Amino acid sequence: MPAGLKCDEVRYYYDILKKRDKELKLKFFLDKAMAFLLLIILAIPMLVIAVLIKLDSKGPVFFRQKRVTRYGRIFKIHKFRTMTEGNKGSLVTVSGDARITGIGRVLRKYRLDELPQLFDVLDGSMSFVGTRPEVPEYVRKYTKEMRATLLLPAGITSETSIAYKDEEKLLAGADDPGEVYVKKVLPEKMKYNLKSLEDFSLMNDIKTMFKTAEAVLK
Numbered sequence: 219m220p221a222g223l224k225c226d227e228v229r230y231y232y233d234i235l236k237k238r239d240k241e242l243k244l245k246f247f248l249d250k251a252m253a254f255l256l257l258i259i260l261a262i263p264m265l266v267i268a269v270l271i272k273l274d275s276k277g278p279v280f281f282r283q284k285r286v287t288r289y290g291r292i293f294k295i296h297k298f299r300t301m302t303e304g305n306k307g308s309l310v311t312v313s314g315d316a317r318i319t320g321i322g323r324v325l326r327k328y329r330l331d332e333l334p335q336l337f338d339v340l341d342g343s344m345s346f347v348g349t350r351p352e353v354p355e356y357v358r359k360y361t362k363e364m365r366a367t368l369l370l371p372a373g374i375t376s377e378t379s380i381a382y383k384d385e386e387k388l389l390a391g392a393d394d395p396g397e398v399y400v401k402k403v404l405p406e407k408m409k410y411n412l413k414s415l416e417d418f419s420l421m422n423d424i425k426t427m428f429k430t431a432e433a434v435l436k
Contacts (some may be wrong), residue, residue, distance in 0.1 A: 219292050223365055231366035231415045241420045242370075248420075249346055264333055267298055267325065274321040277303030280334060285351035287372040293343040295351060296334035300325050315386070326386075329434050335374050347423040348373025349411040350404035352404075359400055368412045375430040378410040383433055 223232075237241065268279045281299040282290050300322025301315075318326065325331040338344040344351065351372030360367075373379075382388070385403065392398040412423070 221289060223368060225362050225365075227362040228369065231412070231426050232369055233417060234416060237370055238418055241418075245345065245420055245423065246342075246371075250342070252346065253336045257336050257340070260333060260336070267321075267330060267333070270321050271299055271319075275302055275319045284354055285372065286354055286357045286368065287343050287351055288368060288370055289345075290355060290357070290368050293338065293351075295344075296337045298325055298331040298334055300331050305408045305414050332374055339374065343371065345371040345373045347376060347426050349376060349414075350379060355418075356400060356404065359404075363412065364408050366415060367408070369415070375426060376411065377426055377429075380426070380429055380433050381410055382407055409435045 219230075248368045271277075271279050277299055279299060281301070282395045283297075285295045287293055300319060301317040302319060322331070335344055339346060348370050349367040349372055357368075382403070388403065389395040389398060414426075
């Protein structure tokens, strides 16, 4: 375990997860099995989305960005590109962001831009349920307790994702969305993330996945 995670604040959560080692091993196995199956089922829809992205604007199909996952390991996340090529600005996105493309708005609304993360689940960088992966810049600002979320792989969805599904709207009126996110939004999101670690179980993960589907459809 990295030195940054060897502290009493993280140890508390580590001890909880250690008692659920068998469930965690099953979780990791099911993650990869489900990711493989879904990639087969969704291959054609994902191909269609890729074509629409290319027709809508110039640039690559995928958006790749450095994110942080288990034990602080950095990986490049897979997402369908929803912004114009070479966009610059805040690391967080706000509602009505001019950088978002036409097809990008639709993909974001239904979270279809997240589908390529199945590749990240398949290679072990991510899990279906877990703390959403942050960029290294934000992770460096974590408190010691927040670092406990790095005990497990980052997730595609979580209870936090459901509670903050309208995060872009919350940041829309901020003069500096990045600063507001780090100082106000992130600490509140971490309360959900840490609670999820305390309450971890495979059944809770399954419930979160169903709740996510319901939230997206609504």
